[in-house]
Amino acid sequence: MHPVDITEKNNYQRSFYVEGGNFTYAGIVSTSIKSILKKMDLPVDLVRKSAIVSYESEINIVSYAKKGVIKLTIDSRTIQIEAIDEGPGIPDIELAMQAGYSTADQRIREMGFGAGMGLSNIKRYADVFDLTSEVGKGTYLKMIINRI
Amino acid sequence: MKLREVKEILDAEVIIGDDKLDMEVKTAFGADLMSDVLAFAKAGGLLLTGLTNEQVIRTADILDIAAIIMVRGKRPTAESMALARDLDIPILTTKYILFETAGRLYTKGIVGCLDKVDAPSGHN
Numbered sequence: 521m522h523p524v525d526i527t528e529k530n531n532y533q534r535s536f537y538v539e540g541g542n543f544t545y546a547g548i549v550s551t552s553i554k555s556i557l558k559k560m561d562l563p564v565d566l567v568r569k570s571a572i573v574s575y576e577s578e579i580n581i582v583s584y585a586k587k588g589v590i591k592l593t594i595d596s597r598t599i600q601i602e603a604i605d606e607g608p609g610i611p612d613i614e615l616a617m618q619a620g621y622s623t624a625d626q627r628i629r630e631m632g633f634g635a636g637m638g639l640s641n642i643k644r645y646a647d648v649f650d651l652t653s654e655v656g657k658g659t660y661l662k663m664i665i666n667r668i
Numbered sequence: 669m670k671l672r673e674v675k676e677i678l679d680a681e682v683i684i685g686d687d688k689l690d691m692e693v694k695t696a697f698g699a700d701l702m703s704d705v706l707a708f709a710k711a712g713g714l715l716l717t718g719l720t721n722e723q724v725i726r727t728a729d730i731l732d733i734a735a736i737i738m739v740r741g742k743r744p745t746a747e748s749m750a751l752a753r754d755l756d757i758p759i760l761t762t763k764y765i766l767f768e769t770a771g772r773l774y775t776k777g778i779v780g781c782l783d784k785v786d787a788p789s790g791h792n
Contacts, residue, residue, distance in 0.1 A: 544747065547726030551755070554730060564711070571730045572706050579723075631723045632702030641707050 529560035532594040538581045540607065543631060546582040549590050550575035556592070557599065566665055569645040570599050573663045576638045577603035583628045584608060585658065599665040610653040617643070617651075669693060669777060671735055671758065674714065677772050678737065678762035683744060685735065685758025693734050695781040698770050702727045709733060710781035716769050720744050725751045733757065739766045 524532075534556070536549040554571035574590060581588035585607030593600040610616045617639050624634025643649045648664035672689040675682060682689070697709035698716035702723055709715060711732035717724055720742050728736050735758040738744065743761055744752065752759050762769055 544722065547723065547730070551726065551729055568711065568731065575726065575730045576703070576706065631721055632700060632705075632717075632719045632727070633723070635701050635703055637701070637703035637707065641703055644707065 524556050524559045526560055529562060529594060530596040532556075532560075532592070534592050536590045536592070538578055538585075538588045538590055538605075540582060540585045540587050540605070543582060543627070546579055546631070547575055550578050553590070553592055553601070557594075560594070562599070562667070566599060566667060569665050570601060573642045573646050573665070574601050574603075576642050577601070577661055577663070579631075579633050580638055580659075580661075581605045581607070583624060583633065588658075597667055599667060601663045601665075603661040603663075604658070606658045609655040609657055609659055610651075611655050613651055613653060671760075673776070674735070674737070674773065674778070675760055677776055678760070678764055678769060680737065680760040680762040683738075683759040683761055684749060684752045685756075685760075688735070688758045691734055691758070694778065696737075696770070696773060696778050697781045698739075698766055706731065708782060708785065713781045714773075714778070716766060718742050718766060720748055722748050722751050724748065725755060725757060728757050729755045735760060737762060737769060739764060739769045 550571055553574045557567040585605035588605030591602040615621055619640040620636040622634050622636035628634035646663040647666040650662040653659040671691045693714055695713035699705050700718050705727050709731050712734050714735055714737055715728055715733045716737045718740050725748050738761045741763045744759055
């Protein structure tokens with residue numbers, strides 16, 4: 521990973537590729553994001569919230585999509601994490617948002633996920649949560665953690 | 669208490685983190701559902717779980733969990749062990765079931781990282 525400079529904490533952007541279906545590496549992007557935020561010496565609760573929402577969305581991409589990108593953008597006011605995937609999309613967002621609703625298969629459940637908690641967890645921790653999706657194309661999830 | 673005492677109370681085997689046994693721990697959270705761990709577990713606590721795959725290690729890393737206690741004699745997969753070593757997260761394994769593990773630690777002073785959740789979550 522390229523070295524992170526603490527002075528970048530008000531102006532930073534980086535994109536990470538996420539491979540669908542590869543559970544071995546699921547979470548590796550979020551580990552990197554967490555480590556970047558830590559190196560920038562951002563407050564621990566913000567690092568934690570960012571890492572959790574990033575991880576849940578990374579698990580979603582690995583679980584359901586062909587591939588995706590997680591984009592981290594930091595400015596003086598916010599930490600923004602976007603999860604953009606090419607996949608089946610979500611036909612009914614309202615239903616998908618319901619805690620406990622899931623379309624996960626056995627493989628996802630064996631990993632300790634797929635209980636229909638991911639999106640509600642993300643909503644719990646993100647200050648801004650914006651989910652849009654097109655069936656057959658993919659899903660776009662924007663999460664913002666406020667710094668102030 | 670120190671992680672060393674946790675090990676003794678649970679008659680546990682240290683799989684990763686022999687050098688971390690002087691670490692202080694006060695709280696714990698137990699679950700096999702990683703989304704619940706992500707929702708409720710707190711930094712610096714123990715994670716009691718029966719899952720052994722890499723996602724347990726990733727989850728512990730994301731949350732700054734102090735150490736993972738695998739219950740019911742479960743042992744980490746080779747991939748999990750390598751990842752835990754990389755991320756420097758101790759793993760202990762105990763033959764006690766989750767209920768016994770929690771009870772034995774609780775009577776010695778380890779408490780839940782929270783006692784109740786605020787609101788119902790998921791299908792109740």
